[in-house]
Every structure is written in C-alpha cells, then in structure tokens.
Amino acid sequence: MQLNLERPDHAYYLRGADGHAAVVNDRAFESSFAVAPDRIVEVWPVADVAAMTPDDLAPLLALEPEVIVLGSGARQVFPPAVVMAACLGRGIGLEVMTNAAAARTFNVLAGESRRVVAAFVLQPPTG
Helix, strand or coil, X not given: CCCCCCCCCCCCCEEXXXXXXXXECCEEXXXXXXXXXXXXXXXXXXXXXXXXXXXXXXXXXXXXXXXXXXXXXCCCCCCCHHHHHHHHCCCCEEEEECHHHHHHHHHHHHHCCCCEEXXXXXXXXXC
C-alpha cells in the first residue's frame, strides 16, 4: 500500500486544541485567538464566551467569513443570544463547540475551501 503525505492548500491548520492551548501549524497559543485559512488574529481579548458582546465579533467579521466556528474552551458554552443574532443578521453561521471539536471542524471546512474563521477561547490551567 502506498501512503502519500497530503499538505493542506491553505496557510494555517490546527494540529489540536483543548481548553488551555492550541497548536496552529507548529506554533502554540495559550491565550484566545482566531484563525482563518490565510490569516491569524493573534490576540482576541475574549476570556468568557458567556460574557461576549457583539463588539467581540469585530476582528472575526473583518476576516469576511461565511461561518464562524467558536471554540468555547474545554466544554461547550453558548454566547448570549445577541451575539448569535449579530452573526445571523449578517448571514454568517455561528457554530459553537469545544476547542477540540472546533479545531477538527476548522480543518475540514478550510480543506473544502470554505471561508471559515475559528475563534478559540483559551483559559490558563488552574492549580
């Protein structure tokens, strides 16, 4: 059996993510950030999905996504309805999931050449 290494045709891909860290290509992130197939927002100042406001979407919307995959941390937490409505009103999908699921979903959608932005809320480990 012949095995071939496939490389994505986009600049950024997620190697993995959990509630505390994520790895984009070979770079580790330990604070909240966002990524599109061709760009990264290295500092996204959201620490709590439940406290998000529509203004928190501005850096993500600037990337002109058709869908935003929101990684809410180690567990799924939904943002306030006003945040969901801000995306819906622009015709942009907003999918909320754990960071691990968001990383996998981003890679699949980016691999399909979709205009996807994944935003990850990362919390420092406690203890």
